[in-house]
Amino acid sequence: MNASNLFQMVLFIVVLIAIAIPLGRYMTGVLDGSSVVVRRIGRPLEHLLYRVAGVDPESEMSWKHYVVAVLLFNALGALAVYVILRVQQWLPANPQAFGPMTPDAAFNTAVSFVTNTNWQDYSGESTVSYLSQMLAFTVQNFMSAATGIAVVVALIRGFARHSVKTIGNFWVDMTRTTLYILLPISFLLAIFFVSQGAIQNFKAYQDVSTVQVTTYQTPKTDAQGNAVKDAKGNPVMQDVKADRQTIAMGPVASQEAIKMLGTNGGGFFNANSAHPFENPTPLSNFVQLVTMLSIGAALCMVFGRMVGDRRQGYAVLAAMTIAFAVACWSEISAEQAGNPMFASLNVDQSASAMQAGGNQEGKEVRFGIADSGIFTVATTAASCGAVNNMHDSLTPLGGLVPILMMQLGEVVFGGVGSGLYGMLVFALLAVFIAGLMIGRTPEYIGKKIEAYDMKMASIAILVMPMIVLVGTSIGVISPLGTAGIANPGTHGFSEILYAFTSAGNNNGSAFAGLSVNTPFYNVLLAIAMWFGRFVPIVAVLAIAGSLAAKKRLAVTEGTLPTHGPLFVVMLLGSVMLIGALTFVPALALGPIAEHLQMLAGH
Template identity: 65%
Template sequence: MSTSSLTLLAVFLLVLLALAWPLGAFLARVGESEAPLRGLGWLHAIERGFYRVAGIKGGSADHAMGWKAYAIALIVFNALGTVFVYAVQRLQSWLPLNPQGLANVSPDSSFNTAVSFVGNTNWQGYSGEQTMSYLTQMVALATQNFLSAATGIAVVFALIRAFAARSTNSIGNFWVDVTRATLYVLLPLSLILSIFLMGQGVIQNFDAYKEVTLLDKVEYSIPKTGTDGQPLKDAQGQPVMAAQTATTQTIAMGPVASQEAIKMLGTNGGGFFNANSAHPYENPTAATNFAQMIAIFLIPAALCFAFGRIVGDIRQGWAVLGAMTLVFVAMTLVVFAAEQQAHPVLQSLGVDQAASTLQAGGNMEGKETRFGISASSLFAAVTTAASCGAVNAMHDSLMPLGGAVPLLLMQFGEVIFGGVGSGLYGMLVFAIMAVFIAGLMIGRTPEYLGKKIQAYEMKMVSIAILVTPVLVLAGTAIAVVSEAGTAGIANPGAHGFSEILYAFSSAANNNGSAFAGLSANTPFYNAMLAIAIWFGRFAVIVPVLAIAGSLASKQRLPVNGGTMPTHGPLFIALLIGVVLLVGVLNYVPALALGPVIEHLQLFN
C-alpha cells in the first residue's frame, strides 16, 4: 500500500469533514423549519408556488401528514415520474433538442431506465451519447436526479423528526420536504459544482456532434459479406477480411456539466457518456476527480450532523458518522492493497509491474492513466459506499478481492454513507436493531434517543433489512439458472457469476454501477433489474416511514441511569458489528461462489 494512497485518503476525509460540518447545520435548518432561509429568501415565493400546485391550501406549509399519507404521496409522485420518463424516451425522435436524430428507445430499455432514474439508481444498459437526446437527458433523466435525491432527503427528515418529536401523529409534509430539499439544497449546490466543472473543462452546450479529422489514420479490418449478407469464408473456413482506414472520429457534445453535478451530489451516478466519469468530457482533471468524490459523500456526511442537531445531541451524529467512516476506511484500504499488487498472470509472463517513474505499479487494467491506481481505487470505494454508481474505472477489471469490496459495500445495505438520505435512514434502521439486541442482552426494554423500541418497530426493521438480500439472491438465482440470464455472460466461471451477483446487488441496493462484462440491455435483464430497483427502493422506504410514524407518536423519555449511551465507542462498535454481521451472513455463500473462488484460482 503506497504512501500516496494513504495521503489521498486522509486529505479526502479532512476536506469532506470541513465541508460537511457547515452544510449539516444548514440542512438542519432546512428540515426543522419552514421559514425562509437567510440569503435564499427570494426562493420562498417559488416555494409557496409549488405548495399551491401540490394542493396545500393557501400556499401554507403547515399541512402535516401521518406516515400513511406521507407514504402514499411519495409513491404516487414517484410513479408519475416513472410514467413521464418512460414517455419521453418512447417519443424522443419526435421531440426537440435531438440534433443527432436519435431513435425512440425500446420499450424494455425505457421501462428499466425510467424505474432506475426514479429509484435513484441510474442503472444504464445503454450508451448515453448514442441513445438519449439532449431533451431526454435534461428533462427526463436530470430532473429525476434532483427529485429522487430530494425524495431520499425527505424520508430521512421524516424519520429524524420522529426521534425528535415529543408525541405527535405527524412526521411532516412530503411536498414541503421534497420542495425544500430541491430548492434550498440540491439546486444551489449543483449550480456551484457545475460552474466549477465547466471551469475545469467539462463541456456544456447544445451543439451537434463533431466530425473531426484524426491526426493519425487508424487501419483495421472487418469481415467481408456476400450478397446474402452472410460473412464470406476462405478455403480453410476462416472469415475473409477487408482492410479499412479510419480518417475521422465523431466526438459527442451536450449539456454535460449540469447533469454531472447533480449526478454526484444526488448520489445518482448516471453518466452522460457511456464511459461515465472515465470520459474526459465528464471528468477531465485530477481536480474534477477529487471534487466529484467529495460531492458524492458531501450530503450523506452532512446529514449525519443535521441528524445530531435536530435531535438535540450532536454526539449522536458523530457516532453514526464515525461508524460509517471506520467501515469505509477499512474497506478502502483493502481495495488499495488489492489493486497495488502485481497481477499474477502478467507476472508469470515476465511483464514488469513494479512502481516507477514511468508507471503506477500494480493492476492498471481498466484504469485511466490520468488518475492512476490510488484515485481509481478510492473512487471505486466511494461510489459503491455512497449508492452513487458513477465510475472512473471499470470495476470488471479489478482484482477479485478489489471487486469484492464494492460488492460488499453495496450488500451492507448502502449504509456506509449511502445514498442521499437513504444512507442515513438505512443506518438508523441498523441502529434500532443494535439497541434492540443490546436491550435483550441486559433484560431492558430497548430505547434509542428516548423512544422505546418495541415489537412493531422491529417487524418493520426486519422488513427493511431483509427485502434487499431477498431481491439480490433470488434475482441472481433466477438469472444463473435461466438461458436468458446466462446468455449475457461474457466471462464464464466464477467471474461471470460475480457479474450477475454485482448487477442484482447494484440494482436492489440502488447503486447503479456495473461490472461491465454483463450484456444486460436485454428484455430479461431490463425487466428483472427494474423490479429489483423498484422494490429495493420503495419496499425499504415504506417500512422506514412506518417506523417514523410509530416513534413520532411515543413520548420521548428522559435519560436515566439505565439508559444505554448511543454516542460512545461501545455503541459505535456494536453498530458496526450489526451492519457487518447482517451483511456477511446474507451474502457469504454467494461471495464464495464469485470473487473468493476467483481469487483462489488466480493466485493458485
C-alpha cells in the same frame, strides 16, 4: 499501501468531514425552516410554487399519507420518463435523430432513474436525445435525491417529536430540498466542471479529422450489400482509410453536477466519469468524490442537531468513516498488489517513480490506482454507481470490496437520505440486541423500541438480501440469464451477483462484462430496483410514525449511551453481522473462489 496512497485517502476523508459539518448546519436550517434563506430570500418563490401546486405548507401528514405521497409522486415520475423515452424521436433537441427506446429498455431506465439507481444498460451518446437527458434524466436526478432526503428527515422527526401523529409534509420537504440545497449547489458545481473542461452545449455531434490516419482492409460489397467474390470464390478486399472521428456533444456539466451530488450516478456518456468530457482532470475527480458523499455525511450532522444531541450524529458519522477507511485501504491494497500470475512471468508490478505498479487494467492513467480505488469504494458505499474505472477489470478481492459495500446496505455514508435512514435502522437493531443482552427494554434517542418497530426494521433490512439472492438465483439457473455471461466460471457468477446487488441497493454500477440489455434482465432488474427502493421506504416511514407517537423517555443510569465508542462498535458489528454474513456463501462462490483460483495459477 504506500505513503502516497495513504495520504490521498486521509486527505479525502479530512476534506469530506470539513465540508459535512457546515453543510449539515445549513441543511438543518433549511429543513426545519429556520434558515434566513427559507424565511426571507426564497419565501416568495416557495409560496408561489405551493399555490400553483395547490399545497398547504402548514398541513402536516401522518406516516401513511406521507407514504402515499411518496409512492404516487415517484410512480408518476416513472410514467413520465417512460413516455419521453418512447416518443423521443418526435420531440425536439434530438440532433442525432435517435429513435425510441424499446419498451423493456424504457421500462428499466424509467424505474432506474426514479429509484435513484441510474442503472444504464444503454450507451447514452448513441441512444438518448438531449431533451431526454435533460427532461427525463436530469429532472429525476433531482427528484429521486430529494425523495431520499425527505424520507430520512421524516424519520429524524420521528425521533425528535413525541406524542404526535404527524411527521411533516412531503411536498414541503421536497420543495425546500430541491430549491435551497440541490439546485444552488448543482449550479455551482456545473460551473466548476465547465471550468475544468466538461462540455455544456447543444451542438450536433462533431466530425473531426484524426491525428493519425489508419488504413485497413474490409470485404467489398455490391449495391445490394452482398459480398463481391473473385473467380475462385474468395472475397474481394478493399482498402478503407479511417481519418475521421465523431465526437459526441451535449449538456454534460449540468447533468454531471446533480449526478454526483444526488448520488444518482448515471453518466451522460457510456464511459461515465472515466470520460474526459465528464471528468476531465484529477481536480474534477477529487471534487466529484467529495460531492458524492458530502450530503450523506452532512445528514449525520442534521440528525444530531434535529434530535437535540449532536453527539448522536457524530457517533453515526464515526461508524461510517471507520468502515469507509477500512474499505478504501482494502481496495487500494488489492489493486496495488496486482495479479500474482504476472509475477511468475517475471513482470515487475511494484510501484516506482517510473511506473504506477499494481493492476492498472481498466483504469484511467490520469487518476491511477489510489484515486480509482477511493472512487470505487465511494460510489458503492454511496448509492451512486458513477465509475471512473472498469469494475470488471478489478482483481478478485478488489471486486469483492465494492460488492460488499453494496451488500452492507450502502449505509456507509450511503445515498442522499437512504444511507442515513438505513444506518438508523441498524442502530435500532443494535440497541435491540444490547437490550436483550442486559435484560432491559431497548431505547434509542429517548424512544422505547418495541415489537412493531423491530418488525418494520426487519423488513427494511432483510428485503434487500432477499431481492439480491433470489434474483441472482434466477439469473444463474435461467438460460436467458446465463446467455449474457461473457466470462464463464466464477467471474461470470460474480457478474450476475453484482448486477442484482447493484439493482437491489439502487446503486447502478456494474461488472460490465454481463450483457443485460435484454427483456429478461431489463424487466427482472427493474422489479429489483423498484422493490429495493420503496419497500424499505415504507418500512422506515412506518417506524417514523410509530416513534413520533411515543413519549420521550428521560435518561437514567440504566440507559445505554448511544454516542460513545462502545455504541460505534456495536453499530458496526450489527452492520457486519447482517450485511456480511448474509452474503458470505454467495461471495464464496464468486470473488473469493476467483481469488483462490488466481493464487493457484488457474
